[in-house]
Structures are given as structure tokens and as C-alpha cells.
Amino acid sequence: MAEVKFVNVIKEFEDEKKGKVRAVNNANFVVKDKEFLVFVGPSGCGKTTSLRMIAGLERQSSGDIFIGNRLVNKVHPKDRDIAMVFQDYALYPHMTIKENLAFGLKNLKTPKAEIEAKIKEAAAILSIENLLDRKPRELSGGQKQRIAVGRAIVRNPSVFLFDEPLSNLDAKLRVQMRVELSELHKRLGATVIYVTHDQVEAMTLGQRIVVMNGGEIQQIASPEELYENPNNMFVAGFIGSPPMNFIKARLDGNQLMTADYTLTVPVGLLDKYKAYQKEEVVLGIRPEDIISLNLLNHQPNHNVIEPTLKVVEHLGAELLFYFNIGEDQVTGRVGADAKLKSLSKVKLYINMEKMHLFDPNTQERI
Template identity: 60%
Template sequence: MASIIMENITKTFVDEKRGGTFTAVNDASFEIKDKEFLVFVGPSGCGKTTSLRMIAGLERQTSGNIYIGDKVVNNMHPKDRDIAMVFQDYALYPHMTIEQNLEFGLKNMKTSKEEIKKKVQYASRILGLDEMLDRKPKELSGGQRQRVAVGRAIVRDPKVFLFDEPLSNLDAKLRVQMRIELAELHQRLGATIVYVTHDQVEAMTLGERIVVMNKGEVQQIASPRELYRNPANMFVAGFIGSPPMNFFDAVLETASTLRIGDIIFTIPEALVKQYSDYVGKKVILGLRPEDIYDEEFAFTVPTNNKAAIKVKAMEHLGGENLVYFSIGDRLITAKVHGESFVRPGEAKNYVFNLDKMHLFDIETEKRIF
């Protein structure tokens, strides 16, 4: 296996419709560690797939250097980079059996028959394909076809595995199953895996570290836990987490009080010092839905910051409920206890756990540390 270094990578494309150029990836620098499972995540057009394709050699960077292991691969053909790529489309040969699909790439590489047999048996065993080798792709489910596509990558025994949204064609239940299988596969292979997805749940489930991208810029690189707890800016805070973080227009009236509309909240003593430079200024308060409680069920958090809120709607999800209400122009979501109940239009006391709050600069949208 091998590490990957992206050094000041920029990729621009010609905009044929509007003329000129646009930047798909702007001055990105980071290292993917040997045997790491790293995930690129972000909305459509953020540059994540372009980054993956540059690692693969399917796109040539406009500037910067890419290293795989200790080699600069800028001018290296994809077939010489010792990588294997799994695409969103399974791209299996329909007229071939599963065994023949697995063998195909190895035969083109002039691999010996003994080695082909050994590698196909290994991939088939760890992916649970042994009983399907004589079938053709049309006889398999979507999840089974994706396993075959992964198997074609495994038999090559590459330095790096690249996955481009491989689960997006599967239904929700199969995606969950395949996520588990891919996580287990990484543990078995000890492989360097680079994975692209637009699904933040998928990213948080699979990634040891995650690269969050938006508009060609790397927003933050961190573990799932760090991204969730300490987002670098409002984009990361709003993109990571389901439901996403709530944002409130606020004013830091004193070092220890925060006003949101007519509501005055007390800032926890442990957080007062880090916000002292913003006293008297407008800020954005970020608070996750699970940090807003129905007062009746706020058993484990301070209850000094609470307000009577008129509820717009409630979604019953069984073990938990989602409550929707407005503060100012912002629609707010609270994820509350499953036994909590309120009718739309009624007011109820909700507790805001500001021990878990984030404040963001209103101009830069960066988190205030």
C-alpha cells in the first residue's frame, strides 16, 4: 500500500458555455496516510470527484504535484499508477460470468493462470461471491454487482483503491449493508482507500478522516468526531450532522449574555473568555437539534437557558421526535425525546444546552474559538 500527497493542487476547466475558465479545485494540499480510509464529501460540484480523478490520472491537474508513495505521478499514465478504481456504474461485462469478469483485467496484464486463480478465489471468498461465479451480471442484485466491481479492484492488489460514489445506485437498505461490508473489507485488506460521496452519513460511517469540500475549496480535514464537535465554519457545521445544525442570529450583549430576538441566554462560565472580543457584536449561534430539549425530558443538562416556543410542526419518529419552530427568520429543528408531545400552534418550554453551543463570525462564517 502507499500514502498519497496532494501538494498545492489546482484544476481549472474551460467554461464552453460562458467562456473563460472555472476552478474546480483550488490550491488543495493534504496527505492521505498509508492504509487510511479517507473520504471526500461535499455537495455536487464541490471538486471531490475531480480530486479523485486527478489521483487516478483521469484528469491532469493544472498546477501542483501528486505523490503516490515516494513517486511524483504528474505525468504517469493511470495504468502505471498502481491504483484500482470502482465507479458508480458497476461497468460489468454482461456476456461474461462473474468469474470471467474478475479474471478479465488480470488476463490483460498477462498474469499467470495460477496467480489469476489464486487472486480470484481470494476476492470471491472475502466478498461472499463463491456461489455466484458461474452467473452473469443480470442474475445478480445491485449489491451483488457492486461486490463484483469491488472484486475486480481487489484482484489487482493495487497500492490504492479509489471509490467514486459506489453506493449511490443502491436502495437505502442495501447502502447500509454495503457500508458495513466496505468497512470490514478495509480492516481485512489494510488498504489505502480514497472514497468520494455526497452522503455525509456515509462519510461519517466509513471515513477515518474526512475532507469536506465546497466550491473547489477544502473546508476542513478531520476525523468524523472532530468535524461534528468542532466544525471549522458554518458550512461544515451545517453539512455534517442530520438534521443539520441550527443557526440563530444573535448579539453578544455582555461577556456572559447572548440575546436572540427577545430571548436572553446565559453563556456557560467555561466559554465566556473565548468570546470576550465579540462583546457588543452580532454573531451566529450554532446549536445542534439534539441539544434542544423539551423541558420535561431535560434530565441531564442545565435548564437555566429555556424559552416558551410556539411549535409549527412535529414529526414522530418512534424513539425520538423532531419539533419545528421559528426564532426570528430562522426555522429551527429540535430532536427531542420520543415521549415528548406538543400540538402544532401550542407553546412549550424548551431548554437550550449552551454547553454545546458554537459561535460563528457573521462576516467570515468561521467558528470563533
């Protein structure tokens, strides 16, 4: 296996109306050997373009790409020692599964005995031994995805590249395949680079995550670090489901003055906010840090609000509830035993120990 490195990589496309469009802007990162790294972001953010540049399917406009210690700027895709799994499976419909798995190896003139051994090993890893004589049309979506992964495994590449491989599957099967891919990575000890627009997929699969937006890398960190310490409002709003709430406020001493309520900032946090005294800020608070008072075994002295709930959604073990602070809609998440009801007035505790403040102009976390 091998590490992958981007050094000042830029990718520009020509657009008839806009002229030059920068799809990836000065990307710098290192994917560690045997790491599972996930690119995540909205459509058009540059994540798939980055993956295609690693594969050699797109040529960067400037900058350097390394796989292992080898500069691969001018290396043909077939010579980069990578294997790519696409969203649409890309299986040959007229071939059996065994023939699909063998196809790439035959093109590389791999000895027949070696091909047989590699197919047998991959089939055992993926539990597809009973599918080898079938045609793709006889398989379910999940089985086809396993075959696509198997075709990558038999290549025994330095780096596996996955381009939104689960997006064609139903919700239940996506969960199952996430678990299988995670286990597969541990068994193979492989370097995996995975692209998705689904932040739940990113959080559950990635050892580290690259969050992209508008061609820019916003933050590279572990799932826990992204969730607890987002760099900016984009990352805070993209990572987490439901996303972080953003509430306009003004900092005055140890008080945060919102449109409807005055909240108290914990003393231990005040020092890092001192440059924003008397300034407009944006308060960020996660839904789970808005707690119904009837779930607490004590009566807080500060940071209790009493809004009227607009809607309560029952999701089995938990409730999502919605209300407004000024013009800002706020979402909370509590256990179902809170027994909240739509259009009711309720006392809520805001856990300000978990708060974040953002600069409203730069959108950076203060």
C-alpha cells in the same frame, strides 16, 4: 499499500461562458498508509475531480501528486498501481462474473494460476463464490457492487479509489454495503479514498473526512472532530443530520440577545468571544442540544425558552420538532417519550455548553 499526497494541486477547466473555472483550488493533504479517507461535499465541489486526478483520469493544471514516494504527475493510469470502483459498476454484460474479475489481470498478462488464486481469494472475501458462473444481468444491485469491488481486490493495488459506489442502491442495501466496506477495509488493511455526497456515509465510513465546497477544502478531520468543532458554518451545516441550527444574535456581556429570547453564555466560554462584545454573531446549536423540559430531572435557571411548535415529526424512537426564533427556523430532536405535539407551546432548554458562535461576515467559527 501506500500514502497519497497532494501538494498545491490546482485543476482548472475551460468553460465557454465563464472562461477558466477552478474546480480544485490549491489542495494540500496526505492520505496515510492504510487509512480510509472520505471526500464529501455537494455536487460540483471538486471531490470527484480530486479522485480522478489521483487515478490519472484527469491531469492537474499545477501542483504535484504522490502515490507512495513516487511522483505520478506524468504516470499513465494503468501504471499508478491503483484500482477504481465506479458508481455504475462498469461490468461487461457478455462475460461471466469470473471473466469480469479476470479481465484486468489478463490484460496485465498475469499467469493463469495466479489469476485463479486471486479470484478464489476475492470471491471468498466478498462471499460471491456462488455467483462466478452468472452474467451481470442475473445479479441484484448489491451483488453487482460486490463484483465491482472484487475486480478491484484481485488487482491488489496500493490504493483503492471509490467514486460514489453506493448511490445506485436502495437505502437498506446502502446501510448493509457500508458495513461490508468498512469490514473489508479492516481485512485488507488497504489505503482507501472514497467519494460521496452523503454525509451519513462519510461519517460512518471515514477515519478522516475531507469536506469540500466550491473547489476548496473546508476542513480535514475525524468524524468526531468535524461534528464537535466545525471550522465554519458550511461544515457545521453540512455535517450532522438534521444539520446545526443557525440563529442570528448579538453578544452583550454574558448574554446572547436573539430576536425572541435572551440566552446566557457559560462563563468558561466568554473569554474566546471577548473580541465580539456588542457585535452581531450567529449562534450555532445542534438539534439534540435543544431539550424538552419534561425530559430533565432538574429545573434549569437559564436558557429556557417557550416557543410554539410548528410541526412535530414522529420517527419511531425520536421526534423532530420545528419552531422559529425570529426569522430563523430551528430544529430540535428528542426521544419519543417527550410526547410533543404540533401547534403546542412547550418549554425547551438550550444546552449552551454545546454552543458555537460564528462570524456572520466570514462564516468562520469564533
